[in-house]
Amino acid sequence: MLIFGEPGLGKDNIAALIHFGSPDRQQPLVKINCDTLQANGVELFGRAGGKAGLLEWLGTGALMLNNVQDLPKPLEQKLMRLLETGEYTPIEREGMPAPTVRRATARILMTSERTIPEIEGCKKLGTHIIKVPPLRVTKADIAAQVTYYISLYCRSRGLPQPKVAPEAIRRLQGYDFPGNLSELESLVERAIVQSNEAAVLTEEVFWSASSKTRRFRLNLLNAYPQLRQFLRSPWWPDRINYGITLWLFAVVVAIGLFGPQTRDQSFVLNLFWAWWWPIMLLLFPFLGRVWCSVCPFMIYGELAQKLSLRWFPRQLLPWPRQQAEQWGGWFLFGMFVLILLWEELWNLEDTAYLSSCLLLLITAGAVVFSLLFERRFWCRYLCPIGGMNGMFAKLSMIELRAQQGICAATCTTYQCYKGGPQKGEGLETGGCPVYSHPAQLQDNRDCVLCMTCLKACPHRSVELNLRPPGIELWTTHTATASEVALLLLLFGAVFLHRLPEISARFGRTALLSSFPIHAGVSVAALLIPALIAFGFHQVLRLLNPTVKSCNFVELAYGYLPLVLGANLAHYLRLGLTEAGRILPVTLATFGYGQISVPVVVAHPAVIAFLQGVTLVGTTLLSVGLTQKIARQPFLKLLPQHLASVVITMLLWQIIV
Secondary structure: OEEEOOOOOOHHHHHHHHHHOOOOOOOOEEEEEHHHOOOOOHHHHEEOOOOEOHHHHHOOOEEEEEOHHHOOHHHHHHHHHHHHHOEEOOEOOOOOOOOOOEEOOOEEEEEEOOOOHHHHHHHHOOOOEEEOOOHHHOHHHHHHHHHHHHHHHHHHHOOOOOEEOHHHHHHHHOOOOOOHHHHHHHHHHHHHHHOOOOOEEOHHHHOOOOOHHHOOOEEHHHHOHHHHHHHOOOHHHHHHHHHHHHHHHHHHHHHHHHOOOOOOOOHHHHHHHHHHHHHHHHHHHHHOOHHHHOOHHHHHHHHHHHHHHHHOOOOOEOOOHHHHHHHHHHHHHHHHHHHHHHHHHOOHHHOHHHHHHHHHHHHHHHHHHHHHEOOOHHHHHHOHHHHHHHHHHHHOOEEEEEOHHHHHHHOOOOHHHHOEOOEOOEOOEOOOOOOOOHHHOOOHHHOOOOOHHHHHOOOOOEEEEEOOOOHHHHOOOOOOHHHHHHHHHHHHHHHHHOHHHHHHHOOOHHHHHOHHHHHHHHHHHHHHHHHHHHHHHHHHHHHOOOOOOOOHHHHHHHHHHHHHHHHHHHHHHHHHHOHHHHHHHHHHHOOOOOOOOOOOOOOHHHHHHHHHHHHHHHHHHHHHHHHHHHOOOHHHHHHHHHHHHHHHHHHHHHHO
16 A cells, blocks of 8 residues: 655554554554665565565564655565565575565555655556645644644643634634644644643744745734724625715716816816825725725616616526636726727816716616626626726735635635625625635735625635735736736826826927817827837847746736826826815805805925825836836846836926
């Protein structure tokens, strides 16, 4: 019998259990390490006319060949013959008659820690093979193993046996244990020693059980229990959505359609352009895609879905995932192109009813696809705002993840993903609205932070981690061409928004009065950063033809901080001037413009300073992120760094 598996799995114990569970349990069991055997195998076979070998001495006992992969090469053929025929020949002694072939009656048990050619040979010979799975895939056994090792250690030393806190078990289940059971046993013994005979082993005494992938993470739900309580409460996000956002959005859209239309009299334009955009851009590095949790577009989509199923019961369509993954990104990219051109060519920023129409069109898309498909298909694949949010969420300093070990060891219902009734402390939910299992999350793009999984999980596996900002971009991230196209489009959007400044600098303001020329110039403005970035990338490839990591789609994510910074620098002017006029503008919307109320406006020098700091700071961050993504020397990536500098200089001229 061959017992095969990684180091530290107790394969010799398995061999011992096999022997002592057999009818020959009264016979001896001998364990010998294969790296200590002589090349001729005299210890096993003995010498003719001399000392008997182990095979003869054991009789019907068992011989355990530990780490058979270390067997001396000359012995391999002799071992294969023994396994095939059950016969062996003692070692010949000089001056003695030739030895006769003998038959072994002992059971042969072998252990191996790595793949060896003999395994295939053993299979052909009919040898039983037991493959022992590593502890990282049998984490359901960890709780029982911990109890067993505590019992062994405490009984050997006459100590009272402590209990283990559930949090400690969850922490152990979240660790992959490269040393398997041997490492677990040493962790348990160390924890008992550190606990000073405490009645309960808490999570803190298992401090060394941490995975490299979880380094530099702080679980905010454990650090701030009140945050966990709030995120599991009905307030987040349901009561906020259906008690506040649903009605506020309807009022805002209605006033935009039928109220005053100019920026100095419509608080709808003030809220959307001077408040929403700067706040959202500021939130991305901190809270990622949190807007999608309270997004009014999908609130109306979900409401329409629920009401339609109640009035017209039917089976909603499953997601066409393959097609959506392939074409969804390009769809939302095309939507964003149309929105930006509409915004520029029809002066959306200064016309309230057009801004309301834009909001209604996005809401209509959410409603239509919610009536057709399960859950939030629009949010996951097609929403242009969601696509932007998901892209910038990669830079966030928080992430929602789950401990894979806990999920693998204790979860059998997958309620966080599929939904289900209340179980333990897990609440009844409909499952993840965007079909993302928290244990499989590797990209913030695929999580809308609705906390449905946190509410549903009965095992406390879900974590809301504070992490190094954007760490997924150089660890688990998968680049996509459609997302890079969106990134460069949002880069170009800043140049599009600044067309009046650009045309004034060249003395061509009259060109924008002609619609065809205005449309052509708008498309050209959108392409400026893409052309610069791609041009410098071609230089990079020419200078470094042997560097494998010169893929434009992967390296383009290095511009992401600068894209965010450029858009923020653009909207800072609105946020620090018009946002402070919200009170008089709101009064003017309802016909009370003559009332004097406070106005808060930043000094132009302050605005320029903050815009400059934002551009310079995000340029440096882009350089650093590019280095982390490419993992190449600075000079090899110099063309892309120069592209960032060139684009920043252009932005400085038209923004600051």
